[in-house]
Amino acid sequence: MNAAARTAVPYFDMRGLSVFYRSRGSLVRIVDRVSFSVAEGQALGIVGESGSGKSTLALAAAGLLRPEEALIEADQMTLGGTDLLRMSDATRARIQGRRIGFVFQNPHTALNPLLTIGRQLTDHVRWHMGLSQADAEARAVTLLGEVGIGDIRRRMQSYPHEFSGGMLQRVTIAMALACDPELLIADEPTTALDASVQADIVDLVTRLRQDRRLTLIWITHDLALLQHVVDRVAVMYAGQLSEMGATDAVYSAPAHPYTKALLSSVRSLWRDEEGKFEVIPGAPPTPGRLPTGCAFQPRCPLVRSRCIQTPPLLPVDPQHDGEHLAACWAVNGTYAQ
Amino acid sequence: MTSEAVLSRTTKAAASPDFVFWAAALVLAGLVVLASVAPILPMPSYSAMSTARLASPNPAHWFGTDQFGRDLLVRVLFGLRTSLWIGALGVTASTVLGTAVGLIAGYTGGWLDTVCMRALDSLLAFPSLLLAIGVAAILGPGAVSTALALGIVGVPQMARIVRAGTLSESQMQYVEAARSVGTKTGSILLRHILPNVLHLISVQMVMFFVVAVLTEASLSFLGLGIQVPVPSLGSMLKEARDYVGTAPWFVVAPGAALTLSVLALNIFADGLRTHAGSRS
Amino acid sequence: MLAYIVRRVLQFIPVALLTSVIIFVGVRLAPGDPAELLAGPDPSPQVVAAIREKLGLDQSIPLQFVLWLKGLATGDLGRSMVNGLPVSELLVQRLGATFELAIAALILSLLAGGALGIAAGMRPNSLLDRLISALTALGLSLPLFWTGILMIMFFAVQLRWFPVAGQAPLSAGPLAVLASLALPATTIAIGNAPVIARFLRNEIVEMRRSDHVRTAYAKGLPSHVIVRDYVVRNSLIPVLTVAGIILGHLIGGSAVVEIVFSWPGIGQLLVTALSNRDYSVVEGAMIVAVGAFLLANLLVDIGYGLLDPRIRSSYDK
Numbered sequence: 001m002n003a004a005a006r007t008a009v010p011y012f013d014m015r016g017l018s019v020f021y022r023s024r025g026s027l028v029r030i031v032d033r034v035s036f037s038v039a040e041g042q043a044l045g046i047v048g049e050s051g052s053g054k055s056t057l058a059l060a061a062a063g064l065l066r067p068e069e070a071l072i073e074a075d076q077m078t079l080g081g082t083d084l085l086r087m088s089d090a091t092r093a094r095i096q097g098r099r100i101g102f103v104f105q106n107p108h109t110a111l112n113p114l115l116t117i118g119r120q121l122t123d124h125v126r127w128h129m130g131l132s133q134a135d136a137e138a139r140a141v142t143l144l145g146e147v148g149i150g151d152i153r154r155r156m157q158s159y160p161h162e163f164s165g166g167m168l169q170r171v172t173i174a175m176a177l178a179c180d181p182e183l184l185i186a187d188e189p190t191t192a193l194d195a196s197v198q199a200d201i202v203d204l205v206t207r208l209r210q211d212r213r214l215t216l217i218w219i220t221h222d223l224a225l226l227q228h229v230v231d232r233v234a235v236m237y238a239g240q241l242s243e244m245g246a247t248d249a250v251y252s253a254p255a256h257p258y259t260k261a262l263l264s265s266v267r268s269l270w271r272d273e274e275g276k277f278e279v280i281p282g283a284p285p286t287p288g289r290l291p292t293g294c295a296f297q298p299r300c301p302l303v304r305s306r307c308i309q310t311p312p313l314l315p316v317d318p319q320h321d322g323e324h325l326a327a328c329w330a331v332n333g334t335y336a337q
Numbered sequence: 338m339t340s341e342a343v344l345s346r347t348t349k350a351a352a353s354p355d356f357v358f359w360a361a362a363l364v365l366a367g368l369v370v371l372a373s374v375a376p377i378l379p380m381p382s383y384s385a386m387s388t389a390r391l392a393s394p395n396p397a398h399w400f401g402t403d404q405f406g407r408d409l410l411v412r413v414l415f416g417l418r419t420s421l422w423i424g425a426l427g428v429t430a431s432t433v434l435g436t437a438v439g440l441i442a443g444y445t446g447g448w449l450d451t452v453c454m455r456a457l458d459s460l461l462a463f464p465s466l467l468l469a470i471g472v473a474a475i476l477g478p479g480a481v482s483t484a485l486a487l488g489i490v491g492v493p494q495m496a497r498i499v500r501a502g503t504l505s506e507s508q509m510q511y512v513e514a515a516r517s518v519g520t521k522t523g524s525i526l527l528r529h530i531l532p533n534v535l536h537l538i539s540v541q542m543v544m545f546f547v548v549a550v551l552t553e554a555s556l557s558f559l560g561l562g563i564q565v566p567v568p569s570l571g572s573m574l575k576e577a578r579d580y581v582g583t584a585p586w587f588v589v590a591p592g593a594a595l596t597l598s599v600l601a602l603n604i605f606a607d608g609l610r611t612h613a614g615s616r617s
Numbered sequence: 618m619l620a621y622i623v624r625r626v627l628q629f630i631p632v633a634l635l636t637s638v639i640i641f642v643g644v645r646l647a648p649g650d651p652a653e654l655l656a657g658p659d660p661s662p663q664v665v666a667a668i669r670e671k672l673g674l675d676q677s678i679p680l681q682f683v684l685w686l687k688g689l690a691t692g693d694l695g696r697s698m699v700n701g702l703p704v705s706e707l708l709v710q711r712l713g714a715t716f717e718l719a720i721a722a723l724i725l726s727l728l729a730g731g732a733l734g735i736a737a738g739m740r741p742n743s744l745l746d747r748l749i750s751a752l753t754a755l756g757l758s759l760p761l762f763w764t765g766i767l768m769i770m771f772f773a774v775q776l777r778w779f780p781v782a783g784q785a786p787l788s789a790g791p792l793a794v795l796a797s798l799a800l801p802a803t804t805i806a807i808g809n810a811p812v813i814a815r816f817l818r819n820e821i822v823e824m825r826r827s828d829h830v831r832t833a834y835a836k837g838l839p840s841h842v843i844v845r846d847y848v849v850r851n852s853l854i855p856v857l858t859v860a861g862i863i864l865g866h867l868i869g870g871s872a873v874v875e876i877v878f879s880w881p882g883i884g885q886l887l888v889t890a891l892s893n894r895d896y897s898v899v900e901g902a903m904i905v906a907v908g909a910f911l912l913a914n915l916l917v918d919i920g921y922g923l924l925d926p927r928i929r930s931s932y933d934k
Contacts, residue, residue: 064835097837104835109828112847113927114854123846124836159926175836459635462911466869467887471640471903474891475647551760555873558762559888571762578766578877582774592763600758607754 010037011215012061012183016075019053019060021287027071028288030056032239032295035313038232040080040182043209043216045226045247048236049262051284057236058187058219062102063092079183098128101176105188107168111160118156121175128179143174146211147204166197170204177208183215190225202229224268227251232323235259238285238295244313245324255316255326257300294327302330361604368598372418381408383415383568391584401586404576409587413594416570419563420595423484424549428542430488431495431549436538438492439499440526444507454500457493465490469552473561483562487549498541502534543606547599554595570595621922621929629915633908637689640903641682644896685900695897697890704901707886712905714784715875715882718805719867721798725806726863730813735849737814738821749818753811761870765804765877772800782879801878805870809863816859820852827851854924857917864913868906 015035020027031053038044048054059065060072063084077084079099087095096102104110111120121140125131131139137156144152147170160168169189176184186205190198206229209216218229226233226247233250235243235258243256251269254260261280263269282299291297293308300307306329313325381387387406394401400409442453460468469490476482506512507530515525556562557571565572573591580587669675676684688695695704737749773781785797824830825848833843872884879885883902890898922929 062835064831093837093839095837096835100835102832102835104828104832106828110832112829112833112851114851114925115846123842124838127838127842161927172832175832179837455631455635459632459639462632462636463907464865464869464910466872467903467906470872470888470891471643474899475643477648554760555762558873559876560892561888571760574760574763574766581766581770585770588763588766588770592760592767595760595763596755596758599760600754603754603758 011040011042011080012217013037013076013078014061014074015077016073017057017060017077018073019056019065020071020073021056022069022071029290030070030239030287031060032310034236034239034241035075036234036241036244038183038215038217040215041213042232043218043230045230045233046217046219046236047221047223047226047233047262049221049284051238051287052236053239053287054219054221054236055187058102058185058217061217062100062185063087063096064102094128097124097181098179099182101179101181101184103169103172103176103184103186103189106192107163107165107172108160110172111168113160116157116159117163117171121156121171121178124175125178139178140174143178144171146208147171147174148200149174165193166200169193169197169201173201173204173208177212177214180212181214183217184209185217185219187219188221189218191220191222198225205229223251223262223266227269235262238290239287240295240310241313241327242296243326243328245316245321249316249321249324253316253324255324255331256296256328257302257330258296259326302328304329355608357604358608361601361608364597364601365605368417368601369421371414372421375411375414375418378414380411380414383407383411384566391580391587393584394586400590401584403573403587404580404584409590412568412573413570413590416568416573416591417594417598419480419567419569420550420553420571420598423480423487423553423563424546426484427487427491427549427553428546430484431491431545432538432542434488435492435495436499436531438496439501440503440530440534442496443500443503444522444526444530450500453496457496460489460493465548466552466555469556470559470561473556478561478564480563480567483553483556486556487552490552491545491549494545495538495541498537499534502537503530506530506533540606540610543602543609547602547606550595550599550602622919625915625918625922629911633911636907636911637686637904638682640900640907641685642678644899644903645678645681647894689904695901697895697898704897707898708883708901708905711881711883711886711902714880715871715884717784718798718801718871718875718880718882721802722805722809722867722871723863725802726809726813729806730810731817733810733814734817735821737818738825738852739844741818741822741825746818749814753814756807756811759807761804761808762873762877764807765801765874768800768804769877782877784880784882801874801880804874804877805867808870809866812859812863812866813856817852817856820855821848824848824851854921857920857924860920861914861917864910864917868910868913872906 014037017031017034018029019031020029034057036044046054046057056065056070060070061077061084065072072085074085079095082091082095082099084095111117115123118137118140121143122133122136125136125139126133129136140156141152144155149155149167149170155163160171163171169192173186173189176186184205189205190201193201202225205216205218208214216230218226220226230247232245233243233247234241235250235256237258243250243254243259250259251263254263258280265280280299285295291308293310294300297303297307311327311329313327314329314331315322316324316326316331385407387402387408389398389402390406391404392398392402392406398408398410400413403409403412438453438457442450463471469486472486472489473483476485503526512525512529515529520529553562554569554571554574557569558575560572560575563569563572570591574588577584577587577591666675685695693703693705696702697704697707733749733753737746740746769781772778779800780797783797785793787794829851830843830847833847838847868884871880871882872888874880875882875885876888883906887899887902887906889895890902
């Protein structure tokens, strides 16, 4: 069984989540029994490459996968005590947008091109909070100021295509926060933006998080960016959680072979002068064609016969750090049988 | 993978069964074969009159007979033959002309392109049936002029599509390369660009074939297309109109044959378009 | 917005002009000499020449065209060479009938096509969707005139529910008018509703899996609001494209349907005039038909501008 994360009382708690996509009559597993939790006011980063299942995980957490596209199985999924798994549609509608805010990767496609920004900032506010149009608009104006948009009166009447990517992403963040949610889930919010703008968005979200005491889940493939944003990191590979722990711990002492290889591929994260690019041999994983057990087996330098049994998340250094976990039999001397 | 990419993968669930497409292709092939071998089948001539007028379907005449006692099965087969044949001629004409215009306009650009496009736009200002009626009226009745009329009606669309394809291909490096080596324009158009817009042309050809067949039938129905004695499904229906109360099979047979062919063609065209789309 | 409209109208004019030239020249290219036709059997050359002069056919073609344009501007389109009635009068009479039929057909097509399209789009790949897909394929394949004849055969002759042909005058009361409209309008709708249904269905399927709809769900908006403001509204724009195609069908298709149902509209006028080589009527009818089509497309373009702010913006520069 997993070692319980000895953090503060878990606010967002997910246990044993699996997501299967429906494709031509069959089910393809995209997320494989992932468990994690985030404490109130904490920020968790979920990092992985394309195809790791991290976006799917985010969508599942936010309840944005519809039954006809995916099958979701989990032991538990709660937000501050509310069961998110077996929600009625009515409950779901009250959670989404109101207690959970979601930021999508591409602001240009996430917003409705036919509605003004003002309208898109107010329609859910009016719906959730019952405000009048005037009140909702006033609220929107404040929000836009908070995210750093100028010339607000004019912007409210503008359409999405009139904004630059960075500005528009600020708008979507404002939109996600409009109803004062407790949890903000951001799916690769900076990936589609220019490098210069990315840092601005990171700063913005960090500030907003402090101001509003938000709980944050930030999904990305950009390791370098993530270390400045989140307190804890979870690494995903082929739908499985391979490593999890405090950002510093994971970045300075990665335990899972995949994490090590991942970190070595980013120059800015090399810890010593001797760092070098390590190419991970083999090919990226294909969902539906994964080996039994640990998904990293075909490419892992430490593979053993034991790995056919999927390793649970094991503590890397139980004496000093109960929260740093890695799903690898080689960790913690467990290899020695 | 982004949420967009991931989600777009999943909701592209099972498309309509391919078997419908192949069934349609099969039916189409069967109709073409039937129409082709019609002249050599052991049946009475399509103009052979008899005393069994407006007979309902019976062992001697499977589809019954028309007002002159002519066997309807034969006439429907030959009518089908005419429709397919004229349709094919019309498609060929419009393809050749349209491709030529499209290639030249798209490649040359400038005032030639503008003039061509304005001319085509004004042709497109006519609803296609009206244009066909107009051209057919000018050219007179008969098989050849009908095919020509169809051809003219189909030129603007084909030209547009080929022009669009030519425009994008012209930007490609291989065209620049050919030009820099001194290849003549005609050669560039025919040997380099044309093969690369072929997939666009073939899809449009099939789609226009459907329009052509239906238009020819309408023209013949109006008396402006194929004339007697050549049987045409459209003109047969024109005659059948007078016998709506007395000889329903006369009304049903040619129309059903026409509808069946067009349906098979439509399904086939749809399937082609999907396959062509997924390839590019 | 205004700039956009003005530009569209300006683009419309040269095309309209070119089209009228084509019609004018085309009619004159047709075989058959109206003067000879009017002169009766075995006419003497002098009689023919006299008729020709009276009809103004002895002048050069460009001159005839200018005169005709002048007439167009003043509403004088000449007279029918067959019965001498003023063409404009004929056109006005017939236009009303065609209009009545076209509107009825359009309403039916939109209702049926809209309902089927939305139903299929909201449940893609379901049995309902496949069924509707099959129906639309059939509807698109049925030749309009055959459908019309079949309609008459079943509903008018066999069942006697509707009149066989003809347009009921307004004086006969709304029931009679609707009864006479029923079969011809339905016939046209059978050919057009599938186009709308297919297009709408595909648009809705695309819309539903689009990111902005997903965002709308993420915002917690209720389904009915999402369908209304994020799915259907966004699907309308491409449907407008189809509307242009439909209009073409309506105007072209109504000619055939008018013949089948003896509906006294422009289409029927055109076809009869063609066989009579009645130049002036053919010109007039063609111009009206094509003009209506162009105008309708213009309105569709303007509609685009109204619906989609991105199109307006690109013209405001």
